[in-house]
Structure formats: structure tokens, C-alpha cells
Amino acid sequence: MRTVFWDYETNETKMIDQRLLPxxxxxxxxxxxxxxxxxxxxxxxxxAPAIGAAAGFGMALAALESxxxxxxxxxxxxxxxxxxxxxARPTAVNLAWALDRMLRAAGKVDGSxxxxxxxxxxxxxxxxxxxxxxxxxxxxxxxxxxxxGDTIIHHCNTGALATVDxxxxxxxxxxxxxxxxxxxxxxxETRPRLQGARLTAWELQQYGIPYxxxxxxxxxxxxxxxxxQRVFFGADRVxxxxxxxxxxxxxxLSLAAxxxxxxxxxxxxxxxxxxxLAHGDEIPIEERTPDEVLGLHLLGRRxxxxxxxxxxxxxxxxxxxxxxxxxxxxxxxxPPFDVNLKKVVKS
Amino acid sequence: MRTVFWDYETNETKMIDQRLLPxxxxxxxxxxxxxxxxxxxxxxxxxAPAIGAAAGFGMALAALESxxxxxxxxxxxxxxxxxxxxxARPTAVNLAWALDRMLRAAGKVDGSxxxxxxxxxxxxxxxxxxxxxxxxxxxxxxxxxxxxGDTIIHHCNTGALATVDxxxxxxxxxxxxxxxxxxxxxxxETRPRLQGARLTAWELQQYGIPYxxxxxxxxxxxxxxxxxQRVFFGADRVxxxxxxxxxxxxxxLSLAAxxxxxxxxxxxxxxxxxxxLAHGDEIPIEERTPDEVLGLHLLGRRxxxxxxxxxxxxxxxxxxxxxxxxxxxxxxxxPPFDVNLKKVVKS
Numbered sequence: 001m002r003t004v005f006w007d008y009e010t011n012e013t014k015m016i017d018q019r020l021l022p023x024x025x026x027x028x029x030x031x032x033x034x035x036x037x038x039x040x041x042x043x044x045x046x047x048a049p050a051i052g053a054a055a056g057f058g059m060a061l062a063a064l065e066s067x068x069x070x071x072x073x074x075x076x077x078x079x080x081x082x083x084x085x086x087x088a089r090p091t092a093v094n095l096a097w098a099l100d101r102m103l104r105a106a107g108k109v110d111g112s113x114x115x116x117x118x119x120x121x122x123x124x125x126x127x128x129x130x131x132x133x134x135x136x137x138x139x140x141x142x143x144x145x146x147x148x149g150d151t152i153i154h155h156c157n158t159g160a161l162a163t164v165d166x167x168x169x170x171x172x173x174x175x176x177x178x179x180x181x182x183x184x185x186x187x188x189e190t191r192p193r194l195q196g197a198r199l200t201a202w203e204l205q206q207y208g209i210p211y212x213x214x215x216x217x218x219x220x221x222x223x224x225x226x227x228x229q230r231v232f233f234g235a236d237r238v239x240x241x242x243x244x245x246x247x248x249x250x251x252x253l254s255l256a257a258x259x260x261x262x263x264x265x266x267x268x269x270x271x272x273x274x275x276x277l278a279h280g281d282e283i284p285i286e287e288r289t290p291d292e293v294l295g296l297h298l299l300g301r302r303x304x305x306x307x308x309x310x311x312x313x314x315x316x317x318x319x320x321x322x323x324x325x326x327x328x329x330x331x332x333x334x335p336p337f338d339v340n341l342k343k344v345v346k347s
Numbered sequence: 348m349r350t351v352f353w354d355y356e357t358n359e360t361k362m363i364d365q366r367l368l369p370x371x372x373x374x375x376x377x378x379x380x381x382x383x384x385x386x387x388x389x390x391x392x393x394x395a396p397a398i399g400a401a402a403g404f405g406m407a408l409a410a411l412e413s414x415x416x417x418x419x420x421x422x423x424x425x426x427x428x429x430x431x432x433x434x435a436r437p438t439a440v441n442l443a444w445a446l447d448r449m450l451r452a453a454g455k456v457d458g459s460x461x462x463x464x465x466x467x468x469x470x471x472x473x474x475x476x477x478x479x480x481x482x483x484x485x486x487x488x489x490x491x492x493x494x495x496g497d498t499i500i501h502h503c504n505t506g507a508l509a510t511v512d513x514x515x516x517x518x519x520x521x522x523x524x525x526x527x528x529x530x531x532x533x534x535x536e537t538r539p540r541l542q543g544a545r546l547t548a549w550e551l552q553q554y555g556i557p558y559x560x561x562x563x564x565x566x567x568x569x570x571x572x573x574x575x576q577r578v579f580f581g582a583d584r585v586x587x588x589x590x591x592x593x594x595x596x597x598x599x600l601s602l603a604a605x606x607x608x609x610x611x612x613x614x615x616x617x618x619x620x621x622x623x624l625a626h627g628d629e630i631p632i633e634e635r636t637p638d639e640v641l642g643l644h645l646l647g648r649r650x651x652x653x654x655x656x657x658x659x660x661x662x663x664x665x666x667x668x669x670x671x672x673x674x675x676x677x678x679x680x681x682p683p684f685d686v687n688l689k690k691v692v693k694s
């Protein structure tokens with residue numbers, strides 16, 4: 001089953017509700033684009049490529065929702081829907097990328113409103129299908145970087161759940177494992193939303209890949225004591241100079257890898273690379289509700305005292321000097337990133 | 348109320364049960380040294396100086412428990428009790444330091460078994476009383492490093508709860524605040540046991556010092572974006588070269604501070620400095636039960652999938668190059684630590 005897909009019987013966008021995993025595997029169904037925007041905001045679906053695919057299907061829903069009788073009227077409704085979806089989350093550029101692609105496709109349709117509705121669904125389906133194919137290509141390129149016997153630290157979730165299927169960084173690990181390489185994964189639990197402990201652990205368990213969960217704090221210990229050979233993570237947006245915005249904690253993890261001479265790889269589809277931004281510091285960083293930090297229970301007890309406040313930035317920027325290479329579907333990109341990233345991004 | 352104290356009416360060692368905070372403030376009472384060892388192991392009491400004081404009172408209990416009729420017999424029982432207490436936790440040197448001090452005091456008593464029993468309680472009480480006085484002196488030295496308007500990241504809990512009273516790093520912050528300096532504390536939640544979110548937040552709330560909790564992963568974001576002026580933490584053991592073993596995550600936090608030119612201070616009584624170890628890599632690092640990582644619930648749901656494993660090192664070593672200064676009761680020690688630490692440790 002794909003993480004995000006279109007149900008052709010009910011004409012709904014469906015997705016695994018990732019908030020309920022690993023306890024419950026439930027499918028959420030949406031027939032309004034505004035509800036897809038809410039699902040993205042509330043992280044029913046998360047992971048940059050999965051968000052992009054969900055936004056594409058959200059636009060297909062918007063086309064069906066619209067009462068417009070002609071293509072021009074429908075295009076106006078699609079513009080409005082794109083504006084609603086675009087602000088759901090700010091950091092992952094795949095959201096804007098998918099919406100822009102859908103709007104470009106809409107602009108090319110020379111026909112009726114129904115032709116445009118059909119084109120929208122077709123384009124959204126193409127985005128989803130291509131994502132799976134792109135992930136497989138990334139995985140092949142990235143798996144060559146992994147050696148038999150490696151222990152790998154992985155941050156957040158970048159697997160099938162973060163994409164339409166297969167995954168980015170976790171897809172690389174999965175492919176290396178299927179190639180017969182013996183791998184052990186140390187899974188960063190990834191506070192505050194614990195995508196590592198909840199989602200990556202669940203995926204690895206299903207794939208039969210050996211793993212252990214560690215608190216994010218412990219990554220430095222394992223790196224410094226020589227127990228780790230590589231670090232892998234995804235990205236939500238990569239700037240033209242190779243600065244990587246990714247799940248909060250990636251910067252400190254990359255620092256610790258760098259301090260110990262352990263290579264750190266970001267695995268991304270080229271749709272995550274934003275050549276319009278010169279530096280990572282231009283990437284907008286989402287700050288989410290303090291409840292994600294404060295709503296924690298340990299052994300049945302609430303953790304933070306009543307009345308406590310919290311800050312909750314969801315992403316940080318890892319400067320390019322700490323990134324060994326960026327793995328894309330078009331090959332592995334090494335520094336200088338400002339020169340070499342351009343070569344793999346199709347204009 | 349002190350975190351660890353002797354009840355002279357019941358002849359018991361009492362301590363705040365820190366596992367229950369912040370929900371419940373409960374006092375645990377022990378009349379057997381073996382139960383004090385268990386309390387240390389299970390972290391009813393934690394924090395290097397508090398562990399030292401608890402071990403001292405544990406020895407006073409052992410003296411009362413012993414049926415020995417003469418001092419020589421009692422000394423043998425005390426040796427056995429010290430052996431039991433010594434292995435409760437391996438990393439904080441204050442445990443061994445307090446036990447050695449108690450045994451030295453026992454060796455000096457020239458009198459009856461009851462004289463020795465009385466001497467043991469007196470020595471334990473002195474360790475506790477001195478800890479408070481030492482903390483106040485550290486706090487004065489350290490507070491001079493804090494400027495009005497500083498935002499400070501603090502890791503783990505180093506407050507009154509980690510000591511007999513007042514605290515080490517948090518004691519410094521508290522004294523600076525009482526001097527009228529406007530301070531904002533970003534409290535690392537400190538996975539896996541969340542001493543920051545549970546204990547430091549609770550203390551700061553009581554002292555009226557403004558704070559916000561952050562996930563440990565977020566420290567790098569705040570440091571890199573220029574929002575933090577200093578980093579403070581305690582230590583469980585400092586090697587002769589200034590390498591600092593402290594709560595897991597301190598190494599990555601110190602790396603991020605260093606990468607952004609933000610000073611990072613370790614605040615310790617000289618009883619935490621172990622001149623017998625040349626380097627931090629000789630410090631034994633405790634690995635605790637995976638349950639501390641896996642027993643987490645977020646919004647009412649268990650986080651990790653059934654069957655997941657975990658690794659759980661409780662401490663890491665921060666190399667001296669990342670430590671700006673070490674604050675002790677005898678003054679602030681700057682590099683070269685291998686030369687300057689010797690000057691503040693009384694032999």
C-alpha cells in the first residue's frame with residue numbers, strides 16, 4: 001500500500017494516518033482539498049515527498065469540487081486551492097513544487113472544464129508514480145555508499161511513509177540491505193514528534209533490518225566511540241549552495257558526524273532542491289505548537305510541570321560544510337555543491 | 348527542604364523521590380544502606396553531588412545496622428557497605444569520593460563502635476553541609492560569567508535537586524538571577540529521563556526564573572540563529588585534562604555551542620574532578636536499561652513498536668577543546684586544564 005494515493009472508486013485522496021502509528025494502521029480519506037491542507041498541517045501525512053504527492057491529489061480534489069462550467073473558471077478555483085494548500089507547511093519545498101507543477105499542467109490544457117479535471121488527476125497521479133520511481137533510483141545511487149557491516153545512524157523518518165513509497169534515506173538503507181549488505185541501524189528517536197521511534201522503527205521491523213532506537217542525545221556518544229560508519233537523513237529543502245534544511249536535530253547530528261570523520265549523507269529527490277535560494281538561512285523554518293514538546297508522558301506521568309512553556313522549531317539548517325554528499329535520483333552530488341547541484345536539477 | 352538529609356528523630360536517610368516530580372513531591376525514607384544503593388541505582392536520587400551525599404548517609408545507616416561490638420568489626424562492616432554502595436552507579440565520581448572520605452574518617456576514629464557510629468553520621472552530615480556551602484561559592488564564581496539579558500541553554504538538571512541544596516550550573520543561574528540579571532533559560536528536556544523538562548523546569552518555575560523547554564534537538568537551531576549567549580551544564584566526572592563526562596547529549600550541545608562561538612561552562616565541585624584519570628575516555632560510561640528509551644508515551648500512545656530494542660548510554664564525554672571553562676568552588680578554571688585544574692583541587 002502506498003502512503004498517499006487516489007481511490008478511483010470513491011474519488012478520494014487517501015493516506016495512512018501517521019499520527020496513529022505504530023499502534024494503529026488507519027487510512028484517512030478526504031474529498032475536499034481544504035481537508036488535505038489540514039491533514040498536511042496536522043501531520044497526518046509528513047515527509048517532503050509525501051507532502052508533495054498529497055498536495056497534487058489535493059489539487060485534483062479541488063478540480064472535482066469546483067462548480068466552474070468552463071476551464072477559465074476552474075483555473076481560478078485551482079489557483080485559490082493552491083493558495084490554501086501552499087501555506088499548510090512552510091519548510092518542505094516539495095509542497096510548492098507540486099502545486100506549481102499542477103498549475104503549470106492546468107495552464108497547458110486546451111479544452112473543457114472536465115478535460116482540465118481529468119488532466120489534474122492525471123498529473124497528480126504522475127507525481128505520485130514518479131516519486132516511487134525516483135526513490136528507487138536514489139536508492140541505487142545511495143546504496144553504493146554503504147558497505148557490508150556498516151552501522152548507520154538515521155534521523156527522523158525518510159522511508160515509505162515519508163514518500164509515496166520506498167523512501168529517500170531509508171530507501172537507500174533498504175536497498176543496501178536487499179543487496180545483501182549486513183547493516184545495523186541506530187534509529188534517532190527524533191524528538192519532539194518521535195518519527196524515528198514511531199515510524200522508522202516500525203518500517204525497519206517490517207523490512208527485517210536490524211535496528212535499535214537511541215535518544216537523539218546519544219548519537220554523539222556512538223559516533224565518538226567509533227561505533228558508526230555513516231549517517232543518513234533526508235531533507236525538506238536544499239539551498240543552491242548545498243545547505244540542508246531538515247528535521248530539527250540534523251545540524252547537531254551532522255556536527256557530531258563531522259567531528260568524528262564519519263560521512264553524513266542527505267538523500268533527496270531533485271524536487272527538494274531549491275536553486276532559487278542561495279543559502280540555507282533563506283529557508284523558512286516552521287515553528288510548531290509547544291504542545292508537541294510538552295505533551296509527553298513517561299511511564300504514565302506527564303513530564304513538564306503545569307504552566308511550562310516551550311519553543312518548538314521543526315527544522316534546522318545544516319551548513320554545507322558538514323554534508324559529505326547529497327544523493328539524488330540523478331546521481332550522488334559532492335562539493336562544491338553550488339557548482340554541482342545545478343547539474344542534477346532539470347530546469 | 349534539602350534533597351537528601353538525615354532525619355535525627357527516626358535515624359533515617361530521607362530524600363525527595365525525583366522519579367515522581369513534578370507531579371508529586373514525595374519523600375522516601377531508608378533505614379538500610381542497601382536500600383540507599385537501590386535508590387541511587389533507580390534514580391530516586393540523582394545528580395553527582397546528591398549521590399555523594401546519599402552515599403555518605405548510606406554509610407551512616409550501615410554503621411547503625413551493624414551488630415559489631417567493637418570498632419574493628421564495625422569497620423569491616425563499613426567496608427562491605429561501601430562496596431555495595433560503590434557499584435550502584437559507575438560514572439559520577441562523587442559516589443566513590445564520598446565513600447572514600449567516609450572510610451578515611453572511619454579509619455581515624457580511636458574509640459568504641461558507638462564512637463565510630465557517631466563519627467560516621469557526623470562525617471555524612473559534614474559532606475551534606477559542605478555541599479551547600481560549596482554550591483554557593485561556585486554560584487558566586489559562575490554568576491560573574493553571566494550578563495544581564497543573557498539567554499542560556501541548560502542541560503539536564505543541576506539544581507537543588509541534583510545536589511544537597513542550591514545546585515551547580517543551575518545554582519549559578521539562580522544566583523545571577525538573584526543579583527538582578529535578566530535571564531531567559533532554554534531548558535533542554537534531556538532525553539531519555541527528561542530531567543530538564545521534569546526537574547529543571549519545576550525548579551525554575553519555583554524560583555520565578557523565565558524559561559522555556561526545548562527538545563534537545565533544538566539547541567543547535569537556537570545557537571546557530573544567534574539567540575543564545577551561553578551554555579551551562581554540570582558534570583559527573585572531570586578528567587585531569589578537563590574532559591567532562593556529563594549527561595548524554597552534553598557532547599553534541601557543546602559541539603553546537605563551539606561551532607557558533609558560544610561559551611560552554613561546566614560547573615562542578617572539586618569532588619567531581621578525578622585527577623587520577625588522564626583523559627575522559629578512561630571514565631566508565633553507564634549504559635542503562637532500554638526501557639528508559641522505550642517507555643515513552645506521546646499523547647496517550649506508546650511510541651516505539653512492540654519488540655523494538657534500544658541502546659541507552661547515560662553519559663557522554665565532552666572533549667576539553669569544547670569546554671570554555673570549568674567553574675569550581677575555588678574559582679573559574681580556564682585552559683590549559685591539565686595545568687590549571689590541579690591548582691583548585693585540594694589534595
